[in-house]
Amino acid sequence: MNTAVEAVARPRAAAAPTLPRVGFLGLGWIGQHRMQAVIDAQACTVAAVADPAEEARGRAQQAAPGSKALATLDELLALDLDGVVIATPSALHAKQALACLDRGVAVFCQKPLARTASETAQIIDAARKAGRLLGCDFSYRYTEGMRAVRECIASKELGRIYAADLVFHNAYGPDKPWFRDPVLSGGGCAIDLGTHLVDLALWTLGFPTVERVTSRLFASGRPLPPGSSQVEDYALAHVDLTGGVSVRVACSWNLSAGRDAVIEAHFHGSHGGASLRNVNGSFYDFTAERYKGTQRVVLAQPPDAWGGRAIVDWARRLGAGGAYDPSIETAQRAAEVLDAIYGR
Numbered sequence: 001m002n003t004a005v006e007a008v009a010r011p012r013a014a015a016a017p018t019l020p021r022v023g024f025l026g027l028g029w030i031g032q033h034r035m036q037a038v039i040d041a042q043a044c045t046v047a048a049v050a051d052p053a054e055e056a057r058g059r060a061q062q063a064a065p066g067s068k069a070l071a072t073l074d075e076l077l078a079l080d081l082d083g084v085v086i087a088t089p090s091a092l093h094a095k096q097a098l099a100c101l102d103r104g105v106a107v108f109c110q111k112p113l114a115r116t117a118s119e120t121a122q123i124i125d126a127a128r129k130a131g132r133l134l135g136c137d138f139s140y141r142y143t144e145g146m147r148a149v150r151e152c153i154a155s156k157e158l159g160r161i162y163a164a165d166l167v168f169h170n171a172y173g174p175d176k177p178w179f180r181d182p183v184l185s186g187g188g189c190a191i192d193l194g195t196h197l198v199d200l201a202l203w204t205l206g207f208p209t210v211e212r213v214t215s216r217l218f219a220s221g222r223p224l225p226p227g228s229s230q231v232e233d234y235a236l237a238h239v240d241l242t243g244g245v246s247v248r249v250a251c252s253w254n255l256s257a258g259r260d261a262v263i264e265a266h267f268h269g270s271h272g273g274a275s276l277r278n279v280n281g282s283f284y285d286f287t288a289e290r291y292k293g294t295q296r297v298v299l300a301q302p303p304d305a306w307g308g309r310a311i312v313d314w315a316r317r318l319g320a321g322g323a324y325d326p327s328i329e330t331a332q333r334a335a336e337v338l339d340a341i342y343g344r
Contacts, residue, residue, distance in 0.1 A: 020082035020318045021047040025073055025096065027056035030110060031087030034137070036063055037308020043315035044083070050076050077103050083133070083318050085311065086110060089176070090191070091184040094119040097134075101126040106133040106322045108314045112195045113331050115186025116344065120335040124328060133322040135314035136331050138199045142309035145288030148299035149267060149274045150204045152290055158269030164201050164247045168193040169262040171281075173233070173253040180231050188231030190217065190341050193251040199334045200265055201239070201247045207330055209242040213340035226343040237341045257281075274299070 022044040024035050031051075038044050046064035050072060051057050057069040070076055073096055076084060083106035086096050094114045097107045107127070113136045114120040127134035140146055152158055170193060178184040185191060202208070217224045217232035224232055233254055239247040255262075259281025266275040272292045279285040279302060288299040317325065 019045045021045050022083045023048040023076040023081045024085045025050045025076060026087035027051035027060045034308060034311045037311055038315045041312045043312045047081060048076055048079055081105055089178045089184055090115050090186050094123055097123045098126050101130045101132055104130055104132060106318050108135040108311055110137050112191055117335040117339045120332050124332060128324055131324045133318055133325055134328045137310050139310045140196050140200055141203055143286055143306040144304045145276045145286045145300040148288045149276055152274045153204060159271030161245055161267055161269045163268040165266045166197040166201055166249050167262055167264050168197055168251040169255040169257050170253055171257055171260050182231050187342055189233055189251050189253045190235035191338055194235055194249055197249045198337045202333055207333055210239060210337055211242055212240040213337055214238045215341040
């Protein structure tokens with residue numbers, strides 16, 4: 001055989017894909033956890049980490065030794081980055097996300113995407129105009145249990161869904177002072193924990209139209225008047241959806257519940273029900289079940305390493321091009337419900 005011809009005919013090995021270069025802004029517990037998730041999944045290159053605290057930067061560099069350690073967003077944006085992950089106080093999300101998108105840099109942001117529906121709309125509009133990927137860490141969508149419950153509903157196994165009850169009671173309050181400043185946080189436990197519940201209810205039911213929202217907010221057991229300068233530590237909301245579906249949401253900080261947390265989502269249909277429930281007060285372990293009368297079928301149970309799936313999914317889509325994905329527009333629907341809960 002002619003060796004020259006053989007050399008030409010032999011197929012070349014495929015080039016290794018180039019991972020997107022991502023910077024991480026805000027290196028507290030959640031920022032470090034999400035960074036470790038993409039490192040473990042080999043979903044991106046952690047090019048830089050940024051936080052005002054030197055100690056936080058040092059911890060992050062131990063996990064991502066090839067990264068640059070910086071203090072500010074401006075320093076991050078001076079680099080050639082494909083995306084930035086934002087895990088900073090809520091008051092900073094809108095300004096920081098807009099700065100990134102204005103530079104053509106994709107964004108993954110911790111929830112809430114912003115403090116208000118107006119700020120949320122600004123961020124989504126900026127991503128749409130830039131044509132860049134925007135993601136928000138609605139992490140509970142990525143639990144195996146919640147996905148199984150959603151499939152039960154989508155397949156009509158439960159018949160017509162007419163009611164849902166969702167709760168998130170945290171026996172501990174937030175450990176950062178800004179959470180209790182309504183200007184910085186946008187609210188109390190409702191925007192911190194209730195954001196997840198509202199998003200789960202709407203996402204699971206296919207984002208039906210919201211017809212009416214009523215709510216009551218409490219602080220240390222006392223009802224709060226509209227526009228209070230004090231954030232709530234207990235919130236109740238009733239959300240009426242098109243088609244006659246009634247959703248009840250309850251969430252709290254520092255509730256005496258006899259366990260670390262109560263996290264549940266129950267959906268009631270004309271032919272059965274389904275639920276997601278945390279196990280033994282855990283913040284991380286969930287079981288999902290489908291109900292028919294007094295019978296139950298297990299849909300999912302621990303272990304389930306779900307915490308980093310949202311950011312890994314975003315990083316992989318970023319690596320595939322990172323174009324604007326209109327599915328982020330559902331975040332606006334949840335933000336509008338939160339605005340209604342707060343009476344704004």
